[in-house]
Amino acid sequence: MPHDHDPLEEGPALRVRALEELMVAKGLVKPETLDSIVEYYERETGPRNGAAVVARAWTDPEYKDWLLRDGSAAINAMGFSGFQGEHIRVVENTDAVHNVIVCTLCSCYPWPVLGLPPTWYKSPAYRSRVVREPRAVLAEFGVSLPEEVQIKVWDSTAEIRYLVLPRRPDRTEGLSTAELADRVTRNGMIGTALV
């Protein structure tokens, strides 16, 4: 635990530990429940789930149609479901449109298929800027798109969560679905990277 003695982290770490102990003493939570929640999100959610969805959509046109029409149902059919993934819209990148996801008001994000969001996604800089100047933000991620490509920013303001279906990379015709899934990155499914 390299961060355990970081003085900047001692305050919040103590605050959280004190609250947990008080809540346990009150009978409001059980420590083993907290262990199981952490383990669940680390083991059962994450970008590999989203990558499996994307790879299947790249190789199965009927599945892709379904995914774009009813993202939640098509994703549930692959066994991915749960909090912050009840209603998912999948938006497709094409040679004419590039999609980017944000939550300007908090940190809404499709947990079952991407896991919990990275720190940058929750940062004031990303939340404030990507709606106003998406090209400048994408440039900071190393992504540059031709002017004629329309950038669509999806601000997750209600109960719908978003997943970007990236463009399938060139020269991947011979790859298996599993190999394709390995090419898919988390940022590619947020829209801050190309795949």
Next chain:
Amino acid sequence: MDGIHDMGGMHGFGPVPCDQDRAFDHDWQKRAFALTEALAWSVPFCADEHRAAIERIAPANYLRLDYFEKWTVAATALVQAAGLVDPQEVASGLKRFDIPQGDHPAVGPADILAATKAGAEMTFPPTTATPRFAIGQSVRVLANSPVGHTRVPRYVRNHVGKVIADMGVFQFADSMASGQGPDPQHCYTVEFSSKDLWGSAADANGCVCLDLWESYLDDV
């Protein structure tokens, strides 16, 4: 609420910390996350109430505190608002009074995992409410800025957009956050032109899409 959390379009936050790439950097953050999830069950409180509690954190603290510390501050406020702890207990970490256990059962691992996997039920049958707006219609976002929780970012207030989808009937976040019940209503995806939102510096072909409840919208 016109709070610091409503960040869309603000200037001054510098470059995106693209290399801060992980969900958790410290074990206490995982603990804070799980603690909030478990308390949401036993207190109970919903996601909208928790978001509203985060928004009530004073602006300077909102910017200073770690994301998961804000989660903890908000969860603590909700436990306290429910009368299940008092400020002295929070300050000392020591229990001073017992609570009626039957009303606030601690959730076990099996139950919370089943609930997590099942997700929250936030929708109602489409027949619950007649949609006021149709796909393709232009709508204006009301200028209202309520003191409490709302899911209209100020950057779209008073702007005109086009309805591109009717997502169905959902519980209303503003109402859920204030404990007023679900107030079911249609939620629409509305597309706004970037030029209209941000002026001449924006891409001519750019757009921003938001999901907005019917109460936020008006005819043009």
